Amino acid sequence: MKDTLLEIKGLTKAYPGVVANSDVSFRIGKGEVHALLGENGAGKSTLVKMIYGLVKPDSGRMALNGADYAPADPHAARASGVAMVFQHFSLFEALSVAENVALGMEDPPKPRDLARQIREVSETYGLPLDPDRTVGGLSAGERQRVEIIRCLLQDPRLLIMDEPTSVLTPQEVEILFQTLRKLSAEGTAILYISHKLEEIRSLCETATILRLGKVVDTCDPREASARELAEMMVGSSFDPVQREAKAFGAVRLKVSGLSAKSPGEFGTSLKDISFEVRAGEVLGIGGVAGNGQDELLAALSGEIVTAADMVSFDGTPVGAQGPEARRKAGVLSAPEERLGHAAAPDMSLTENAVLTAAARQGLMRGGFLDWPKARDFAERVIEAFDVRTPGPGTAARALSGGNLQKFVIGREVMQDPQVLVVNQPTWGVDAAAAAAIRQALLHLAAQGTALVVISQDLDELMEVADRFGALNEGRLSEIRPVQGLTVEQIGLMMGGAHDMEVAHVDA
Amino acid sequence: MDLGAINPVLLVASLMVSATPILLAAIGELVVEKSGVLNLGVEGMMITGAVVGFAIAVNTGSPLLGFGAAALASAVLSLSFGVLTQYLLSNQVATGLGLTLVGLGLSSLIGKPYEGVKSTTLPDLHIPLLADIPVLGPMLFQHDLMVYLSIALVAAVWAVLKFTRFGLILRAVGESHDAAHALGYKVVRIRLMAIAFGGACSGLGGAYLSLVRVPQWTEGMTAGAGWIALAIVVFASWKPWRVLIGAYLFGGVTVLQLNLQAAGTRLPVEYLSMSPYLITILVLVIISARGYHGAPASLGRSFYASS
16 A cells, blocks of 8 residues: 555535435555546536635545645645646636646746746657647647646645546547556656546555445456446446347438538537448437537538538538428437537427427427327437436426436437437436437437437447548548447547557656 | 719827727627627627716816726726626626616716716827827827727737637637536636626727717617627627727718718718618628638536536
């Protein structure tokens, strides 16, 4: 056992109606890579926010290097040598890299010195970065480098990383891990938060497993199997997804030479994308976030209108049609952003059901809405997808992320789609519910629907897709059958390691 | 029409005076919006500053005390907006409109006894040497203190936003309050400071109207100057020097069209009266037509920190 750096004793934090952390205790050794493992909602984020001084615990205490540690705010935490890389980046898009770094430092040097330091550290750790660039124009991987460099410039003793790999290609993940191992060898402890089991098994020395706010186990992840870890995390075993053997039918969705400009200021435009999806087939589209996923979904759903022949459905050009016309024909979609895109936050589930299902489910009569029928449809979705909610009258905002995700996917699946396009279908959903959603998608394919599943979760794509392609800077890679595809090949299809290099420090 | 009646030296000199109230209000609002808050109450704060400044100047005989009191009064008024929007999370647009209505009503109440009263005004400074330059001297260097203060304020705001850490933090808060909070910056406190600064600037602008430009108190005398200041901030793409250009352009066209009216031009008066609004907006739209507009990304959004 290494010397203890951070000791946590009996930390408890309750919010109205939910206990986020209950009597959590564990210790992190100096230079140790410690995993914090748990499902969404297990209390990982609250716990690290307490360590970083963003949230005050109700009770319990922490000790850093044997001395009492109770940071009043992140400034105090940083002054004590605790740094954090956030899951949703804490970056400012309109500011430059150097300005972003300066904002995260206690006592930043003069701008010119800072730019030089950023260059030095970025070269040392193989994370090339130009301090003068505006963050809004950087890729997700580059943004993460900004966060990491911001932390490294302060010589932290404890580096907290909250789900750092969700935006990286497998090659980038490998390079990140090498950087982290070097840091650990230099004596920096790392608290690594993730629900990706294989990553934790290859990187971490100790794992603390949280479930429903409580520590349920501590183990050496290198000696446990992924299956064992998953069961500790979920608390029970769940059914793995079953694939059914199937034959593909005729081409339902055909995209040829699709190019479209992104509507957003910092978005990615689509460049010359072509593919076909047959009846009963699932096309998986991977890629690092921000490489055109949102735009592709918008172009297929009709939110972005293109030349008519760029998108065709059953041989009919539909590229020039809006979402309503495509939905009527049977081309349905579920976008990534649940609140504000897939669902209107302040409207009830019934109203949200009407918004996409009115035409296909016959919820309109002579221009008037048929509320009893709409309510009935919403209830069927809630029932079939096990959405935990008091009833269809509840506002979408009041549902947890996972439950709302089940509802918005279910709403499309229940409409008997001919073509279904989903983006990040299981994002933020617990493992058992994710398995249920994937099962529903596969079931739909078995009935002859053509599916396009856009996701950043490679394991998910390998599980459901028949063929796989990756988006990189708005272009689609060659599409290959999933069977026989290696992780390395997938990484290269996603654009490889971009311009990252292996760290140059000697451990 | 007799264009010879228009004296270019006087024109430029009065342009600077005419632009100063809007410039003061706009530069204050720019700081407020850079911190991510949309305060539509500029008009109300200006007119409150106008009446308070006038009343204090009349009672004490000191216009400078009047300006000080105007800045203070409008800052206090703006903090009521601050408390409502930052702590009680009320809607910024509705609260700002309410602030304008409150300011208009409050000012006519306070101002009743002061209608038709005369106040002492700020003396013009004669800057040594510079003021004696022919043509340029009377144009630029024989104004009162507030004209130069307003320009200095633009320079100061520009420098603080661009070069200082405080300016960086202020911009960061306006850009993404969630990220700023995650890094440990006090979003609400910084925004309240910006709101109070914006209020004080609006108050100075209003007092300049009633103490120097007119100089007299009449009900509703700001006559939309606050709204013009708001528009200038947007069309200036939140850039301090462009705010100066916008305000001077507006002031210049206002003075010019008044001169044209006096010179008896054959253009209908209605067209002349609308010209300052039209030309200012047109020019600033053309300036900001290309590229990145730089609206603070969190502008007008409420911030609530969970803890």
